[in-house]
Amino acid sequence: MSSYKALSVVADQPFETPEPNSSKAPSVMNPVLKFEKVGFQYDGRPIMRDVSFAMQPGEIVAVLGPSGCGKTTILNMVAGFLDPTDGVALIDGREIRGPGPDRGVVFQAAALFDWMTVADNISFSLRCAGRPRAERRQVAEEMAALVGLTGFEDAYPYQLSGGMRQRVGLARVLAAKPKVMLMDEPFSALDVQTREVLQEEVLRIRERTGCTTLFVTHSIDEAVFLGDRIFLLTDLKDGAFDTFSVDLPAPRGNPENRLHPAFIRLREAIYRRMRH
Ligand SMILES: Nc1ncnc2c1ncn2[C@@H]1O[C@H](COP(=O)(O)OP(=O)(O)O)[C@@H](O)[C@H]1O
Ligand SMILES: [Mg+2]
Numbered sequence: 001m002s003s004y005k006a007l008s009v010v011a012d013q014p015f016e017t018p019e020p021n022s023s024k025a026p027s028v029m030n031p032v033l034k035f036e037k038v039g040f041q042y043d044g045r046p047i048m049r050d051v052s053f054a055m056q057p058g059e060i061v062a063v064l065g066p067s068g069c070g071k072t073t074i075l076n077m078v079a080g081f082l083d084p085t086d087g088v089a090l091i092d093g094r095e096i097r098g099p100g101p102d103r104g105v106v107f108q109a110a111a112l113f114d115w116m117t118v119a120d121n122i123s124f125s126l127r128c129a130g131r132p133r134a135e136r137r138q139v140a141e142e143m144a145a146l147v148g149l150t151g152f153e154d155a156y157p158y159q160l161s162g163g164m165r166q167r168v169g170l171a172r173v174l175a176a177k178p179k180v181m182l183m184d185e186p187f188s189a190l191d192v193q194t195r196e197v198l199q200e201e202v203l204r205i206r207e208r209t210g211c212t213t214l215f216v217t218h219s220i221d222e223a224v225f226l227g228d229r230i231f232l233l234t235d236l237k238d239g240a241f242d243t244f245s246v247d248l249p250a251p252r253g254n255p256e257n258r259l260h261p262a263f264i265r266l267r268e269a270i271y272r273r274m275r276h
Pocket of ligand 1: 042
């Protein structure tokens with residue numbers, strides 16, 4: 001019902017296409033994350049050059065683009081798994097040199113330790129850091145609550161659905177209290193309903209933790225629902241990409257936003273841009 005209503009509102013309005021901005025001049029004060037003319041080559045084969053952007057604290061940027069355009073490569077440079085071949089990638093003004101506890105990565109498959117309980121999986125980074133058992137348990141319970149897994153702390157991964165396993169993966173990253181969370185198509189393997197609920201969770205978690213998030217996806221809907229801004233990548237070899245600002249009402253995690261006229265307009269604008 002309500003979706004028909006939202007669509008008719010759009011049809012009644014004068015058509016106004018959201019315009020992308022140039023990505024060439026990042027104008028963020030005190031950015032958490034910054035790329036300055038970053039280039040990358042695999043074995044001499046250029047993948048991207050002159051890529052520049054900046055992210056402000058607490059911001060969620062959705063990196064959207066077709067398969068092979070370089071999304072994972074960007075995320076891997078932020079994670080410190082790959083070094084730029086040119087330019088510089090910075091976190092808090094310092095050059096990124098390898099992985100660090102200030103960044104947490106959520107992958108498509110949660111890669112949980114099957115022989116450990118949910119609580120032990122979540123608090124694994126604290127165990128590595130030599131934190132005492134009582135503290136580990138407390139953090140595990142807090143993080144389980146944050147991702148909606150209260151009551152499952154003592155379950156084993158095989159007892160969980162795919163969506164719940166991904167919640168554990170998310171909680172495990174959050175337990176390390178990263179400044180920046182990196183998510184590489186984390187929900188692509190899940191069914192649509194589970195995926196939408198987890199998108200809402202990501203926004204709710206951002207409200208509560210203020211974590212800056214770089215979220216890679218190839219779903220336009222996911223990018224529009226989650227992102228404060230969307231970087232639409234096509235071919236990064238000349239460093240150009242489109243940036244769209246998302247203007248949806250707070251709280252952003254409200255599923256009704258999927259029916260909002262601004263959501264539908266932006267989805268259409270991005271779709272047309274990708275196809276043109
Ligand atoms: N380990 C690798 N060695 C060589 N080329 C790679 C490697 N990983 C990715 N590539 C190439 O780099 C480009 C960008 O890949 P990637 O960042 O994984 O794209 P996306 O995540 O957007 O699908 C693709 O052309 C891909 O084939
Ligand atoms: Mg990828």
